[in-house]
Amino acid sequence: MFNDAPLTIALPKGRIFDEVLPRLAEIGIHALDDPHHSRKLILATNRPGIKLVLIRASDVPTYVEYGAADLGVVGKDVLMEHGGDGLYEPLDLGIARCRMMVAGIPNADHGPGRLRIATKFVRSAERHFAAQGRQVEIIKLYGSMELAPLVGLADLIVDLVESGNTLKANGLVPLEQIANISARLVINKASWKTKHRSVTALLEALRRVVERVQPVPT
Numbered sequence: 001m002f003n004d005a006p007l008t009i010a011l012p013k014g015r016i017f018d019e020v021l022p023r024l025a026e027i028g029i030h031a032l033d034d035p036h037h038s039r040k041l042i043l044a045t046n047r048p049g050i051k052l053v054l055i056r057a058s059d060v061p062t063y064v065e066y067g068a069a070d071l072g073v074v075g076k077d078v079l080m081e082h083g084g085d086g087l088y089e090p091l092d093l094g095i096a097r098c099r100m101m102v103a104g105i106p107n108a109d110h111g112p113g114r115l116r117i118a119t120k121f122v123r124s125a126e127r128h129f130a131a132q133g134r135q136v137e138i139i140k141l142y143g144s145m146e147l148a149p150l151v152g153l154a155d156l157i158v159d160l161v162e163s164g165n166t167l168k169a170n171g172l173v174p175l176e177q178i179a180n181i182s183a184r185l186v187i188n189k190a191s192w193k194t195k196h197r198s199v200t201a202l203l204e205a206l207r208r209v210v211e212r213v214q215p216v217p218t
């Protein structure tokens, strides 16, 4: 069905990977090697012409934008940081759902000065506070953001929250929601034109799976 033109699909190795594999299986795409045990970064599939490339979540938009992959799966948080202009983003896969939130120590008095915000989501945080007309200083971190308010590095953090357990375990509370996050299918703009048949066949097959799992509200 998708075999008219070869397709490369970029998948992030982290938590999205385990949720997207069953979706691909439902449309009849399986990796030939066990992806959990293989060290290969390019995986052939049972569909001749369809291969998977396994990369860091934050690199997916770059691979797809430059056409190194025709399609990719990536969190909305990563897209918000990358800037979405160079890509098509036609489908919300409804997996890896969480929220991007501002969080901090409960009832903290931050005083009159500029708030310090620790986050790995620099652009999203800047945009959020600028829209509120609040002057902030953003401190870029690469992980364990929850630590920053506890050791006086920052007043607030911007991080992803799912169950809220990580915040709770560190004595922090969610304060403001910035965005609902889920994984998206992204498509290279040139592939959309030059490989239209195979790209749209894959997109529509995935869309049917997503709608079956979570029917579109009427």
Ligand SMILES: Nc1ncnc2c1ncn2[C@@H]1O[C@H](COP(=O)(O)OP(=O)(O)OP(=O)(O)O)[C@@H](O)[C@H]1O
Binding pocket: 012, 013, 014, 015, 016, 056, 057, 058, 059, 074, 075, 076, 077, 078, 096, 097, 098, 160, 161, 162, 163, 181, 182, 183
């Ligand atoms: N607690 C969570 N619950 C649900 N989805 C999440 C959660 N944390 C992250 N995600 C989503 O899953 C995506 C991948 O997260 P993961 O932790 O696997 O990668 P990462 O370590 O953030 O990325 P990288 O490998 O580039 O450092 C995130 O971009 C986000 O969209």
Ligand SMILES: O=P(O)(O)OC[C@H]1O[C@H](OP(=O)(O)OP(=O)(O)O)[C@H](O)[C@@H]1O
Binding pocket: 143, 144, 159, 160, 161, 162, 163, 164, 165, 166, 167
């Ligand atoms: O609300 P919760 O269910 O506790 O989930 C939120 C946590 O999940 C993510 O981290 P992750 O586990 O991916 O670790 P990482 O940031 O080191 O990748 C996020 O950065 C939070 O720390």
